[in-house]
Amino acid sequence: MKHNIVRINKIVLSNFKNVKKGIVEMPAYSGKELFSEKADVLGLYGQNGSGKTSVVEALRFVKMLLSGEELPADTKEYIAQGEEECEIDVSFSVAEEVQKETVNYSVALKKDADGFVISHERMTVVPRKENIRAVESTLIDYQYDNEDVTFAPEYRYKKLVANDKKVRVALNVAQAISIKSHQSFIFGEEGYRVFSQSKEDVMGKYSGLFAILQKYALVNLFVINNEHSGPISMNLVLPVAFYLRDGEHITTGDLLIRIDEPSVVTQRQFRLALTIIDGMNIVLKNVIPGMEVEVHNFGEQLLDNGDTGYKIELLSKRGDISIPLKYESEGIVKIVSFLNVLICVYNNPSMCLVIDELDSGVFEYLLGELLAVFSDGGKGQLIFTSHNLRALEMLGKKSILFSTTNPCNRYIRLQNVQTNNNLRDLYLRSLTLGGQKEEMYEETDSVAIGRAFRRAGKAVEAHVES
Structure with a gap:
C-alpha cells in the first residue's frame, strides 16, 4: 500500500456544537482536482465562537474512529443544544496503484441514557474513471438499532456470514463493543478484522479500502487542538x-x-x-x-x-x-x-496536518511566509484556524473559508472577489458593510460596551464597600 494516496475532499457537519449545517470544501476539491499531489491549504477565519474549532474537533473524532479508538466520555457535549443527534461526514479521495475512488465516511452520534451512542456509520465508494459516469456503491450501512441485520446492504451481510458462525459472532461482538465503549463498529478491532479480511465476492475490489483508511488515520492524519497547545x-x-x-x-x-x-x-x-x-x-x-x-x-x-x-x-x-x-x-x-510533522506534510501528498489557532504567539510576518512557502512548494494538506489576517494576503481566495453568524450555513467563501482585490481588505469591508450572501459578524456596539464596563465597575465597588 506504499503508493496509496489519501486526501480529504470535504467535511460536512450537522448539529455539531454550534454548527447546525456547515460544509467545508478543500481548495483542490472545489477546483475539481480530486487527485492532486500538490499543496492543499485551507484557513478557517471568523469571529470567536463561530464554529472554526468545530471543524478541528470533528476531524479529531474521525481520526479516533478510523483508528479504532474510543471516543471520550464528553463527546455527548458536542451534540448541538436542543438536538438529539449530530453527524460528521467526510469525503476522501483515494488513489490506489491500479484504481481511484472517492470514499465517503459518515458517523452519527446520538444522546442516550448513558451519555451517547454511535448510532449510525456509513461507508460508500464512488469509482473514478475518465469518461465513465460514477455510481455510488454502499459498502456498509450500520445502524445500531436495526434488529433485522447487523448492517446493510443485506446481501453483503448474508455473503459475509454465510456458512461461518465465527463471522456472525465477531460482528455481534463488534456491535456490542461499539455501543458500550464508543468505538467505531466498522473500524473497531473486531469489525475491522472482519471487513478488512473479507473476500472480493463480499466487498468487490474495495475490500482493501478499510486498511487504507485506517493506516491514513493512524499515521498520516495529525490533529493538533488546544489541548495539545495548552501545556x-x-x-x-x-x-x-x-x-x-x-x-x-x-x-x-x-x-x-x-x-x-x-x-x-x-x-x-x-x-x-x-x-x-x-x-x-x-x-x-x-x-x-x-x-x-x-x-x-x-x-x-x-x-x-x-x-x-x-x-x-x-x-x-x-x-x-x-x-x-x-x-x-x-x-x-x-x-x-x-x-x-509540517516538514513531513510538506513532502508527502498523503499527509494532512489540522491545527487549531496556528497563529497563536507566532509573528504575523513569519506566519505569512510559512504559509506561502507551504502553498507554493508543498505536497500535503494543511487545515488551520487563525485570527491573524496575514494569511489573507498570502493565500488564494479558494484557500480561505469564513465562518458566518448563520448556524445553518456556517462556512462560506467570499463572493465577487476580483483578481486585483486584497482579500484582507475585502474581508474587513464585508464585516462592517456586508455584501456577502451571509452575515459574517455579529456587530458589537462600542458605546454599549463602555456603558456596561462602567455599570459593572459600580457594582464591584458597591460589593466591596458592603
Whole structure:
C-alpha cells in the first residue's frame, strides 16, 4: 500500500456544537482536482465562537474512529443544544496503484441514557474513471438499532456470514463493543478484522479500502487542538508531534518533554528526541534565523522501573549562546512542537496536518511566509484556524473559508472577489458593510460596551464597600 494516496475532499457537519449545517470544501476539491499531489491549504477565519474549532474537533473524532479508538466520555457535549443527534461526514479521495475512488465516511452520534451512542456509520465508494459516469456503491450501512441485520446492504451481510458462525459472532461482538465503549463498529478491532479480511465476492475490489483508511488515520492524519497547545502556554511540557519513517516502518505520536525543568526520559525517548530535533533543525534555523534546538544530556539516571534512562533539557542555541527553551517565546516553542510533522506534510501528498489557532504567539510576518512557502512548494494538506489576517494576503481566495453568524450555513467563501482585490481588505469591508450572501459578524456596539464596563465597575465597588 506504499503508493496509496489519501486526501480529504470535504467535511460536512450537522448539529455539531454550534454548527447546525456547515460544509467545508478543500481548495483542490472545489477546483475539481480530486487527485492532486500538490499543496492543499485551507484557513478557517471568523469571529470567536463561530464554529472554526468545530471543524478541528470533528476531524479529531474521525481520526479516533478510523483508528479504532474510543471516543471520550464528553463527546455527548458536542451534540448541538436542543438536538438529539449530530453527524460528521467526510469525503476522501483515494488513489490506489491500479484504481481511484472517492470514499465517503459518515458517523452519527446520538444522546442516550448513558451519555451517547454511535448510532449510525456509513461507508460508500464512488469509482473514478475518465469518461465513465460514477455510481455510488454502499459498502456498509450500520445502524445500531436495526434488529433485522447487523448492517446493510443485506446481501453483503448474508455473503459475509454465510456458512461461518465465527463471522456472525465477531460482528455481534463488534456491535456490542461499539455501543458500550464508543468505538467505531466498522473500524473497531473486531469489525475491522472482519471487513478488512473479507473476500472480493463480499466487498468487490474495495475490500482493501478499510486498511487504507485506517493506516491514513493512524499515521498520516495529525490533529493538533488546544489541548495539545495548552501545556506550552503554561510553560510546562513540550508535546512534539512527530512522524518518522525507517523503510516500511513508521512511528508517529507525541513525544512529551518537560520544559519547566530538566526531564527524565527513557532510552527510546532519548533516541527519538535526538532524531526528531536533528531533522527539525535543518528547517528551524531558516525559519528562526540562526536558531537551533539541542538536547543537553546530564547523564544516565535510574528510572522508577529500574531501567536506565537519561536526564535531559532542551536548549535554544544561537551561535555560542544557549538558553533553556522555556525562555523562548510561546510562538517559537509552538513552532517547534509541530515542525517535524509540517516538514513531513510538506513532502508527502498523503499527509494532512489540522491545527487549531496556528497563529497563536507566532509573528504575523513569519506566519505569512510559512504559509506561502507551504502553498507554493508543498505536497500535503494543511487545515488551520487563525485570527491573524496575514494569511489573507498570502493565500488564494479558494484557500480561505469564513465562518458566518448563520448556524445553518456556517462556512462560506467570499463572493465577487476580483483578481486585483486584497482579500484582507475585502474581508474587513464585508464585516462592517456586508455584501456577502451571509452575515459574517455579529456587530458589537462600542458605546454599549463602555456603558456596561462602567455599570459593572459600580457594582464591584458597591460589593466591596458592603
